[in-house]
Amino acid sequence: MSFPTLTIMLPDWVAPFLSQRPETCPTVEERMELVLALAGENIRRGGGPFAAAIFEEQTGRLVAPGVNLVVPLNCSPAHAEMVAIAIAQKLAGTFDLGMPGMPALQLVTSTEPCAMCLGAVPWSGVRSIASSARGEDAERIGFDEGDKPVSWADGMLRRGITGIRDVLRDKGIAVLAGYADLGGVIYNGRQAAGVSRKP
C-alpha cells in the first residue's frame, strides 16, 4: 500500500511574468491590477480564470502569488487563494501568517472567495481580504461557489479580518467572461439533479 505525493508548484511562467512588474503595489487597485493580470495569463496558459496574491498590507510588497491549478494538478482544493496562502506560509516558515512579529498581510483575489476559500481565511492568519468580481459573477459563468454564511463579513470582522470588495470589479468580470468565451472548463464536482454544470 503506497500513496502518491502531491506537488503544489506555481507554473514556470509566473516568476518571469512577475519580474516584469513592480514588486511593490502601494494601493489596493495596483494590487488588483497585478492579480487580474495573473488571472488573465493563467487562462492563456491553460489554467482556471482565478488568481490571488498576498501582500504586506502597509507597504504593498508582494509576498506570494497564487493561480488556480485545479485542472492542471487534478486537484479541486488548488484554488488560487489556497495556493497563495500555502506559498506564503512556506516562505514564512509558519502556518499562521498573523503570528506576532509578522507584518499584517492582505489576501487580494480576482473573485470573491468561494465557501472553501472563505473558510480557509481565518486559519491562514491574513488580516484583510480584497476581491474584484463577486461570487455571483463566477456563478453566472457556471461555477458553484458553495453555500456561504449569510453574514460572513461579520464573522470575519469578529476575527479581526476586514474586507473590501468590488475592487476593479468590471475588469474582474471581464476576466471571467473571457474564460467562458474561450470555452474553459467549468469544474463542479457534483451531479445533483437541479444543479446544472453550465448556466
Next chain:
Amino acid sequence: MSFPTLTIMLPDWVAPFLSQRPETCPTVEERMELVLALAGENIRRGGGPFAAAIFEEQTGRLVAPGVNLVVPLNCSPAHAEMVAIAIAQKLAGTFDLGMPGMPALQLVTSTEPCAMCLGAVPWSGVRSIASSARGEDAERIGFDEGDKPVSWADGMLRRGITGIRDVLRDKGIAVLAGYADLGGVIYNGRQAAGVSRKP
C-alpha cells in the same frame, strides 16, 4: 523572484500502519474505527488530532487516507479532509471524484468538517460525508471551526451529497481530549480581541 514548491505527502508511518488493517471496511463504523486510529497515531507522531479517509461507498474499499499536516508542513489548509481529497484525486487522475464512471465515494472524518473543509466537499465530487466528533467538540478544546451556513446539510443535499454525523462520537471526542491533555498546539491564525486561543 522565485517561489517555493509545496510537497503534500503522507507521513512515512501511514502506509505500514494501514497495511496491518483490512483494506475494506464494509460498515461506516468500521471505516470510522480506521479513521480514529489514524487520528490517534497522528497525535503520537506529532501531528494534529484529525484524520480522514475516502472510501468507496458501496464496497468500503479504502481509496485514500488523510491526516492533519498543518503543523509539520506549516500549511494551514493541510487539514486531513483536504489531504485525503487531494490524494484521492491524484490517484484517480481527476479533480472530480464524482465524474461519470467513478464509484460513489464517501469522505469519513474524525471531526465534522470545519468551514473550509465543508466548502471543499462540493468541489471534490464525493457523494457523502460521515463524521464522528462534532465541530463543537473541536471548539471545546480551542479550535475555531469557522462560520458555517446555518443549514449546511441542506446545501449538501441540494448538491446530491448526503451526510451522517455522530458515528462513534464518544471515541471521536476521546481522541480530541487526548490531544488537549498532551498540550498539543491549538492553531488558530487570528488574534482578534474576544477570540481566545485557548478555551
